Amino acid sequence: MKNIVAGNWKSNKLLHEAMELMNEVKSGLSDTLSTEVIIAPPAPYLSVMTGQAGETLQVASQQCSATGSGAFTGEFTSAMLASCNINWVIIGHSERRQGYGETNDAVRDKLYAALDSGLHVLLCCGESLEVRESGAHFDWVQNQLSHALEGLSNEAMDGVVVAYEPIWAIGTGKTASSQQAQEMHAFIRTWLTNRFDQATAQACRILYGGSCKPSNADELFAQPDVNGGLIGGASLKAADFLAIVAAAEKH
Ligand code: 13P
Numbered sequence: 001m002k003n004i005v006a007g008n009w010k011s012n013k014l015l016h017e018a019m020e021l022m023n024e025v026k027s028g029l030s031d032t033l034s035t036e037v038i039i040a041p042p043a044p045y046l047s048v049m050t051g052q053a054g055e056t057l058q059v060a061s062q063q064c065s066a067t068g069s070g071a072f073t074g075e076f077t078s079a080m081l082a083s084c085n086i087n088w089v090i091i092g093h094s095e096r097r098q099g100y101g102e103t104n105d106a107v108r109d110k111l112y113a114a115l116d117s118g119l120h121v122l123l124c125c126g127e128s129l130e131v132r133e134s135g136a137h138f139d140w141v142q143n144q145l146s147h148a149l150e151g152l153s154n155e156a157m158d159g160v161v162v163a164y165e166p167i168w169a170i171g172t173g174k175t176a177s178s179q180q181a182q183e184m185h186a187f188i189r190t191w192l193t194n195r196f197d198q199a200t201a202q203a204c205r206i207l208y209g210g211s212c213k214p215s216n217a218d219e220l221f222a223q224p225d226v227n228g229g230l231i232g233g234a235s236l237k238a239a240d241f242l243a244i245v246a247a248a249e250k251h
Pocket of ligand 1: 008093165169170171172173209210211212230231232233234
């Protein structure tokens with residue numbers, strides 16, 4: 001199973017800056033990588049960047065709509081992304097759940113829409129500090145996953161990568177320790193085994209996200225159930241992002 005390192009650029013960079021960053025990342029990747037490398041730039045740049053990303057770099061959208069085409073001003077569908085050769089989409093990021101009212105139901109609808117369009121999904125889950133401190137973090141994550149994956153077949157899970165992103169670690173500089181990450185990732189894999197089957201759970205990549213950077217990536221990726229990372233801030237600097245890719249290559 002290949003590790004994945006995905007850079008979520010969030011709402012950062014103007015077009016010329018984004019192109020420069022993509023080109024720097026692209027030129028730093030060897031052709032023989034065994035890690036899948038993905039960047040998720042802001043939506044207006046997706047089409048132009050996909051055309052120029054080349055073979056080793058894949059492009060993801062940071063979200064998609066839950067609906068099909070129609071009178072939904074401002075939304076873009078997963079089928080539209082697929083028609084632009086975008087093969088990946090991030091769904092259920094905590095910033096969309098918290099800031100844009102994305103419910104567990106909306107996350108499930110988006111996931112189904114994306115898989116129906118043939119996209120691969122980076123499905124985000126993760127608890128707030130309040131939930132962790134109350135000790136309910138495993139229940140919280142289980143609830144998010146069971147909602148998002150409700151009714152999904154084992155075969156359809158081929159298109160799903162899970163990203164565990166504890167909200168208290170996102171953009172705070174406060175990374176989950178490698179033990180905390182491993183503990184939750186192992187919990188998720190066991191849950192996937194019970195919900196689907198062992199082969200499906202073993203084949204599912206589970207990424208860690210939240211203040212992952214060159215100085216801690218190696219230790220995080222060394223954990224048996226951590227199959228790469230979803231990187232925010234450190235993906236905005238090519239050297240840092242490439243160092244994280246190099247860490248994933250070692251494991
Ligand atoms: P940071 O790496 O900036 O903490 O962000 C993580 C994230 O939200 C990736 O989706």
